[in-house]
Amino acid sequence: DQFDTPSDGTYRMYDGGTKIEDLKTALNAEATLSLQHYNTRKTLEYCKEVGQATASFHYPLGVQATDEFLMKVSEITGKEIPPAIGLERGRLVDAMADSQAWLHGKKYAIYGDPDFVYAVARFVLETGGEPTHCLATNGTPAWEAEMKALLASSPFGQDAQVWAGKDLWALRSLLFTEPVDLMIGNSYGKYLERDTGTPLIRLTFPIFDRHHHHRFPLMGYQ
Structure with a gap:
């Protein structure tokens, strides 16, 4: 609002x-x-x-993370998860299945705050993508360890690298030396998109160079 x-x-x-x-x-x-x-x-x-x-939670984003959040809410409140939310989940799973030919094996560079990077990397793994570079300028050693554990749990995260305390200038260099197919992050990545030619998927705050993109839902099954 x-x-x-x-x-x-x-x-x-x-x-x-x-x-x-x-x-x-x-x-x-x-x-x-x-x-x-x-x-x-x-x-x-x-x-x-x-x-x-x-x-x-590290953002209820994607299938498993949203499942965990909703089950915790259901446990605390003693109420069942509404069927309408189950429909949203089914639509997401269907969309992921329809998109697997385009998303499977794609390499990503993800940047942002620690919770956002963790949540998006987890969802990328669910789609069969490879979160090659995971960067959080304010990432702590604890976050770095948790990220590495997440990536090690999936065959799609075996070649991924975690960068705590690095900035977008460092990511710019990485995109030249170890290029990826897509970037995911806020509008400040547009300079890296311009310099490296890596397409940017704009998510999280701030998004100031695409009209009304800030209104798109981020959390949940949507």
């Missing part, structure tokens, strides 16, 4: 978001779920201190 606030002649900042009243009652929640594990570690530690159950 923050990015979709209507223009109706009244200035305000901003529609949507969490209301202060709701924020005050968050201490009474049975559980806190984080969709960005590496960005919310201190928050989760505090939630544990006040007696809440906690769980964290």
Whole structure:
């Protein structure tokens, strides 16, 4: 809603978001779920201190990651996953099957924050793609170890490399020495696309050079 606030002649900042009243009652929640594990570690530690159950995810993106998130929500709430969401899952699996001839074996360079890179690399592996370069400028040694474990778990990740603490200038060099088929990341990769000729799939924030691309869903089965 923050990015979709209507223009109706009244200035305000901003529609949507969490209301202060709701924020005050968050201490009474049975559980806190984080969709960005590496960005919310201190928050989760505090939630544990006040007696809440906690769980964290690296973005519920793709099949397995979204499955895990929804099953955790179902477990905590005691409610079944709605059939409509099952339909979304089936459409994603069908789309992946239809696209396998184009995606299988493709090499990718993925950059962004640690949770985004982990989530996208996991989905790329599900499609049979190879996340050749996984780069997070603010990636920690713990993230690097978790990434390497993820990549080692799939035959498509055996030749992948993890780059913690590196920037897009370093990725530019890698794209010349070890080229890939596609890049995945935000709009700042457009300079690498221009210099190396590697097509860029624009995902996550910010996307400022493609009209309305920031409205496309990222998480879940969509």
